[in-house]
Amino acid sequence: MTMHNKESSPIKIILFLCNWGAHAAYQTLQDEQRPIPDEVHMVRIPCTGRIDRALLLKAFSMGGDGVALVGCDPGTCRYGTGTATAQRNTKDTGMILDLLGLGSDRLRFASFLPDESEKLLLFLETFLHDLQQRGKTSIQPAVGAQPVTNIPMNAGPELQQLIAAHDIYACQDCGKCSSACPLALIGKPFSARGIATAAIAGNLNDESVKENVWSCLTCGLCYERCPSAVNFPKFIKELRHLYKQNNKLGDETHGGFLHALMRSMASPELTPNRWQDIPQELQVDQKSNILFYGGCAPYYDIFFNKHLDVHTEKILFDAIRLLNFFDVHPRLLKDERCCGHDLLWSGDKECFLQIARLNADRLNSLGIDTMITSCPECYMTFNTTYPAHGLALNFEVIHLYEFLEKEIDRSAVSFKPLAKNITFQDSCRLTRLEDKPELPRQLLDRLSPESFQEMQESGRAAVCCGNSAWTGCDSYSKAMQVKRLEQAQDTGADLLVTACPKCQIHLKCAMEDPLRLNKLSIDMQDLTSVIAQSISWK
Amino acid sequence: MTDKEKNTIAQTEIIVTGFGGQGIILAGKILGMAASLGDHKESTLVQAYGPESRGGACNAQVIISNTPIHYPYVQYPDILIAMSQAGYDKFAGQITEDSILLIDQDLVPTVDAPCPAYAISSTRMAEKLGNKMMANIIMVGFTTAITQLVSTSSAEDMIAKSVPKGTEQKNIAAFTKGYDYGLSTLKGRERKAAGQTGAIV
Ligand code: SF4
Ligand code: SF4
Ligand code: SF4
Numbered sequence: 001m002t003m004h005n006k007e008s009s010p011i012k013i014i015l016f017l018c019n020w021g022a023h024a025a026y027q028t029l030q031d032e033q034r035p036i037p038d039e040v041h042m043v044r045i046p047c048t049g050r051i052d053r054a055l056l057l058k059a060f061s062m063g064g065d066g067v068a069l070v071g072c073d074p075g076t077c078r079y080g081t082g083t084a085t086a087q088r089n090t091k092d093t094g095m096i097l098d099l100l101g102l103g104s105d106r107l108r109f110a111s112f113l114p115d116e117s118e119k120l121l122l123f124l125e126t127f128l129h130d131l132q133q134r135g136k137t138s139i140q141p142a143v144g145a146q147p148v149t150n151i152p153m154n155a156g157p158e159l160q161q162l163i164a165a166h167d168i169y170a171c172q173d174c175g176k177c178s179s180a181c182p183l184a185l186i187g188k189p190f191s192a193r194g195i196a197t198a199a200i201a202g203n204l205n206d207e208s209v210k211e212n213v214w215s216c217l218t219c220g221l222c223y224e225r226c227p228s229a230v231n232f233p234k235f236i237k238e239l240r241h242l243y244k245q246n247n248k249l250g251d252e253t254h255g256g257f258l259h260a261l262m263r264s265m266a267s268p269e270l271t272p273n274r275w276q277d278i279p280q281e282l283q284v285d286q287k288s289n290i291l292f293y294g295g296c297a298p299y300y301d302i303f304f305n306k307h308l309d310v311h312t313e314k315i316l317f318d319a320i321r322l323l324n325f326f327d328v329h330p331r332l333l334k335d336e337r338c339c340g341h342d343l344l345w346s347g348d349k350e351c352f353l354q355i356a357r358l359n360a361d362r363l364n365s366l367g368i369d370t371m372i373t374s375c376p377e378c379y380m381t382f383n384t385t386y387p388a389h390g391l392a393l394n395f396e397v398i399h400l401y402e403f404l405e406k407e408i409d410r411s412a413v414s415f416k417p418l419a420k421n422i423t424f425q426d427s428c429r430l431t432r433l434e435d436k437p438e439l440p441r442q443l444l445d446r447l448s449p450e451s452f453q454e455m456q457e458s459g460r461a462a463v464c465c466g467n468s469a470w471t472g473c474d475s476y477s478k479a480m481q482v483k484r485l486e487q488a489q490d491t492g493a494d495l496l497v498t499a500c501p502k503c504q505i506h507l508k509c510a511m512e513d514p515l516r517l518n519k520l521s522i523d524m525q526d527l528t529s530v531i532a533q534s535i536s537w538k
Numbered sequence: 539m540t541d542k543e544k545n546t547i548a549q550t551e552i553i554v555t556g557f558g559g560q561g562i563i564l565a566g567k568i569l570g571m572a573a574s575l576g577d578h579k580e581s582t583l584v585q586a587y588g589p590e591s592r593g594g595a596c597n598a599q600v601i602i603s604n605t606p607i608h609y610p611y612v613q614y615p616d617i618l619i620a621m622s623q624a625g626y627d628k629f630a631g632q633i634t635e636d637s638i639l640l641i642d643q644d645l646v647p648t649v650d651a652p653c654p655a656y657a658i659s660s661t662r663m664a665e666k667l668g669n670k671m672m673a674n675i676i677m678v679g680f681t682t683a684i685t686q687l688v689s690t691s692s693a694e695d696m697i698a699k700s701v702p703k704g705t706e707q708k709n710i711a712a713f714t715k716g717y718d719y720g721l722s723t724l725k726g727r728e729r730k731a732a733g734q735t736g737a738i739v
Contacts, residue, residue, distance in 0.1 A: 281739055318737070325737040410715065412658075412723035416736070532737040537726030538657075 011131045013124070014064040015042045016051050018071035020078050024114035029121055036121065037128050047071065048109070049082030049089075053303065054255030056093040056107060061139055061264045066106045066131045070120070073111045083111065088306065095302045100264065101273035101335070102137055105130065138269035158242055159199065166235040168196050170228040177222035177232065182463045183215060186483060188476035190215055192222045192232050199239065213239055214251035215472035218345055219464040220432035233433070240347030240471075250346050253473045254303070259346060261299060265337040266354040274298070274336045277313075282320045285329040291368045291395075292320060292330035293382070295375035296338055297501045308508045312501035318532035319374040319400050325535060326407045331368065339381040345469035353389065360391040374400040374528050376430035376500045384434065399430065400528060401439040401499075408446060412538040418449040418530065420523075423493035425455075425484075425507070426462035427500035440499050440527055447534060453491040455484075463487070465503040466510065481510035485520045496524045549603040550687060551612040553632075554677075555625030556645075558596045561674035562621065566598025568678055568696045569688060573602040576692020582610035595624045602687065617685055619677060620646050621660070640681055642673065656684050658719055667712055675701070675709045676716035683720025690717065 017023050023044060029036050045051060048071030059067045069086050077083040087109055094104030108127060112120045163169065177192040178184045184191060190212050198209040218233035226232070244250065252259050264270065274294065278284070284292075297312035304310050323330050337359055344352035359382075363371070373379050376399070383397040424444060431437040437459040444452060457463050466481035467473050485507060488496050498504050504524050511520045552569065556562040563585045570581040584599040599612040618633055619640045620626035626646045633639060635652045643657035658680045664673040675697060682693050694710055701709045729735070 321737045410718040410722065412719055412726045534736075536736040537729050537734075538723065 013066045014059040025117040028117035047082040048086035054257035101271045140267040180225040219428040244347040251472045283329040288331040293373040295378045315526040318529040339378045341377040341381045342469040376427040380429045416534040420495040421451045423491040428464040455487040465506040552600040552617040553615040554619040555597040556621030565674040570600045572688040572692035572696040672712040675712040679713035679716025680720040
């Protein structure tokens with residue numbers, strides 16, 4: 001889209017207006033026929049506190065260039081805490097908008113008393129004026145799945161092709177998958193085989209099947225055990241796409257905020273603004289032929305700051321510290337986008353492909369020879385998924401652990417004693433889907449903790465952290481996480497070492513269970529951070 | 539390296555010591571031949587034979603010089619490479635402040651040297667590379683990195699010529715392993731001296 005287009009299509013302001021005080025002021029403007037700008041599209045709401053962050057973001061992804069959340073002064077909220085909630089949501093979403101390169105000033109909170117109509121008008125005019133200076137946002141409405149409603153999904157050729165491509169007929173009905181599946185084991189009425197049978201029998205519209213398709217963790221444990229090598233996670237991934245194509249909604253967690261965020265990154269014109277808060281002492285070199293790819297950790301930290309005290313961006317900084325330790329001053333991409341993993345694995349293949357193409361083009365244009373990432377999902381997605389979708393990359397993708405193992409192995413370094421008893425949570429992507437259980441373990445073995453004890457199920461048999469791609473989180477997921485945390489406790493560990501930022505988020509979430517707080521709680525640290533803290537020159 | 543050490547480079551006297559079967563003599567031979575055949579210097583080698591070559595203490599004395607060498611025995615080594623505790627103990631008294639000591643840290647656990655000492659787990663590394671017998675080659679690599687005694691290309695050529703046919707690649711890899719570790723050791727010392735011990739500063 002050119003600048004010219006931007007100017008010619010009008011700015012759109014979405015005004016979420018609280019029903020109470022502020023609405024009275026707005027009504028006065030209407031009654032007195034004051035010139036409320038045409039660009040303002042008012043949505044009357046019961047309370048500003050009810051507009052959550054997912055909705056705020058959605059207003060942008062649906063075409064808003066600015067969003068105003070207008071309500072009551074703190075203390076005058078009819079429901080008590082609405083204003084405070086709205087202010088916090090505005091702040092968080094603003095930080096996300098900054099990361100996306102859109103700018104937090106496109107989202108404003110304001111409060112007006114019923115008799116402050118002129119002040120409200122001035123606020124709207126100023127907002128419009130500012131937005132006119134800034135221009136329209138670069139988010140384009142998400143492409144989304146193209147509905148194929150004329151083809152009934154149950155008998156359609158798409159489904160037949162899926163069944164054939166994933167060898168579903170090879171299933172011997174042995175039940176090994178269910179006896180390995182952590183969801184089935186925790187008691188959820190869920191069966192991988194059941195979904196497979198339903199697909200073959202054409203029962204995909206059954207309520208239980210519909211629900212189960214979104215619950216699968218795509219963790220790969222079943223595939224690990226299946227004697228017929230039925231790649232169930234991959235089948236589920238494609239099945240979800242089929243559901244989305246048929247307008248069957250997914251079961252996205254957190255009001256779909258994270259998916260909306262990731263979808264917005266499929267807009268070609270969007271220029272994210274990452275790495276603004278990188279600690280000063282870290283050394284980067286924009287001419288380096290080694291790129292460090294961070295992934296979505298900073299978005300998560302903002303989104304989860306209210307409930308979970310997670311600091312996953314620190315993992316990225318520690319990764320760069322380790323690169324620096326070994327004299328690598330990596331290049332960082334200020335306009336780094338999401339890799340698209342969660343979109344693909346939640347059935348939004350169109351958006352994934354759009355992001356993937358943008359990423360492949362951008363990355364291939366850099367002239368780098370290596371990309372290093374510490375995120376197992378980014379790693380798998382760039383290393384395996386892009387090429388599998390026909391997107392070749394002209395550089396090598398390596399996981400930080402591979403880099404570290406190689407460097408440590410040839411260097412005169414040692415590890416300071418770690419006064420902790422540790423255990424380790426595998427990443428399903430790295431350990432099973434990429435088949436590299438040894439990567440973190442080589443490094444773990446180099447550490448000098450008080451003790452290192454694997455959990456009852458570890459390595460290829462490890463149970464996952466309870467959620468994947470932000471879909472289908474329910475009480476069974478929680479039960480599963482509780483079981484996993486109990487396994488961690490059973491090792492006697494006081495530090496749970498993780499390999500994926502999301503494991504920390506999901507497991508931390510389970511630790512918040514108020515009834516079991518003390519029993520489940522355990523310190524967590526990413527392996528990257530543990531290494532960064534303890535490595536030293538001999 | 540101190541200035542003094544640089545000045546003595548004109549003639550460098552080396553003792554390689556360990557026990558029979560470790561390839562101590564071969565290590566000395568590779569260093570000496572790399573210097574003379576590869577780097578076009580003068581060199582001599584004196585090897586201790588006898589019962590020593592069957593598992594007891596064993597040593598090679600090497601002198602490398604820019605000018606002809608008149609006396610091939612080493613009294614005060616500029617470089618002592620020790621791959622056994624007994625070997626180290628035997629020559630410990632001959633080390634001076636200006637010497638450089640290189641040890642296999644697992645085989646020489648106790649040292650008390652007046653000079654700079656550099657340690658490597660050459661035997662363990664060799665085991666990891668698939669053959670314990672390559673510890674000597676790892677040591678040659680380590681020595682080359684720390685002391686710049688011979689050029690890497692000469693050392694590699696000489697290794698390729700001295701080891702059993704078919705094992706050249708593996709031995710060159712062992713040399714590189716020791717060499718990289720040596721460079722890393724020097725870098726680590728530099729960093730530490732600059733106060734940068736770990737990754738988090
Ligand atoms: S393990 Fe494989 S073969 Fe056995 S029931 Fe499950 S999908 Fe079928
Ligand atoms: S991928 Fe994991 S959650 Fe899904 S069916 Fe297989 S074992 Fe169960
Ligand atoms: S485990 Fe918690 S953080 Fe993770 S998806 Fe479920 S609710 Fe969200």
